[in-house]
Amino acid sequence: xxxxxxxxxxxxxxxxxxxxxxxxxxxxxxxRPPGVSLLVGRSVDDSVNANLGNKIITKxxxxxxxxxxxxxxxxxxxWEREEIFLDEKEKILGEKQARGNAVDKAVRLxxxxxxxxxxxxxxxxxxxxxxxxxxxxxxxxLGFIDVQEGSKAIRDTKTxxxxxxxxxxxxxxxxxxxxxxxxxxxxxxxxxxxLDYLVDLKTPKESIIETTRTVDDFKPLLARIENACTVLxxxxxxxxxxxxxxxxxxxxxxxxxxxxxxxxNNSYIEGE
Ligand code: SF4
Numbered sequence: 001x002x003x004x005x006x007x008x009x010x011x012x013x014x015x016x017x018x019x020x021x022x023x024x025x026x027x028x029x030x031x032r033p034p035g036v037s038l039l040v041g042r043s044v045d046d047s048v049n050a051n052l053g054n055k056i057i058t059k060x061x062x063x064x065x066x067x068x069x070x071x072x073x074x075x076x077x078x079w080e081r082e083e084i085f086l087d088e089k090e091k092i093l094g095e096k097q098a099r100g101n102a103v104d105k106a107v108r109l110x111x112x113x114x115x116x117x118x119x120x121x122x123x124x125x126x127x128x129x130x131x132x133x134x135x136x137x138x139x140x141x142l143g144f145i146d147v148q149e150g151s152k153a154i155r156d157t158k159t160x161x162x163x164x165x166x167x168x169x170x171x172x173x174x175x176x177x178x179x180x181x182x183x184x185x186x187x188x189x190x191x192x193x194x195l196d197y198l199v200d201l202k203t204p205k206e207s208i209i210e211t212t213r214t215v216d217d218f219k220p221l222l223a224r225i226e227n228a229c230t231v232l233x234x235x236x237x238x239x240x241x242x243x244x245x246x247x248x249x250x251x252x253x254x255x256x257x258x259x260x261x262x263x264x265n266n267s268y269i270e271g272e
Pocket of ligand 1 (some may be wrong): 016020021099111223239240244246247252253254255256258259260261
């Protein structure tokens, strides 16, 4: 492993959304408690990884009840392990009810994946670690591919409360960077790249969005990385615009102490 600093796709995305948020998190090292949605996503990911990991080793999926137990146990463990950020609605519900709802959601979405997606996935890797050395750049790239089906597909599991945009996979820098990682590791880009959305509607449903990438798609990504390196070297951390809904206390843990964020009555609380 190289001694250079590493840049992940989530760091790159944070830097391009809000340089100030990146500065607080990665330059000053100020961590903020995760929100409930993040915990649900982690719990579902753990259950999916265990289920598909078992399929790689034994060719069989785990019993569904075991998959659901993993989601439930992960959420409860994470909840007890660290402070959780509750939004205003969750505070009104109370921590006990908010936690119960989060467990139910993680179990629902894990079951959806176990029943509707996992049977047709033929994984060769889960959470495949990769590193790309960027000669001449001050950083290297580092990350994990959620699920890979050899040369057939790269898949990323997402949890969401609403259906994704039809072009979500086409516009995903995350999938582009995973395609580049597979190209470096395996010498080829898998035939398709998919976002496996588990959507928590009244009746939860899966939404699988497919796309492809070619080596030409790497050039704009590398240009973004080059730009990120310039920003990091100069320390030119541009704040997000406040009319972006993500620049709010609801979605940004730094908003209450952010010098760029203007306080606005009650709408300030919900970030709308
Ligand atoms: S409140 Fe807005 S400007 Fe401040 S760190 Fe958060 S996203 Fe960036």
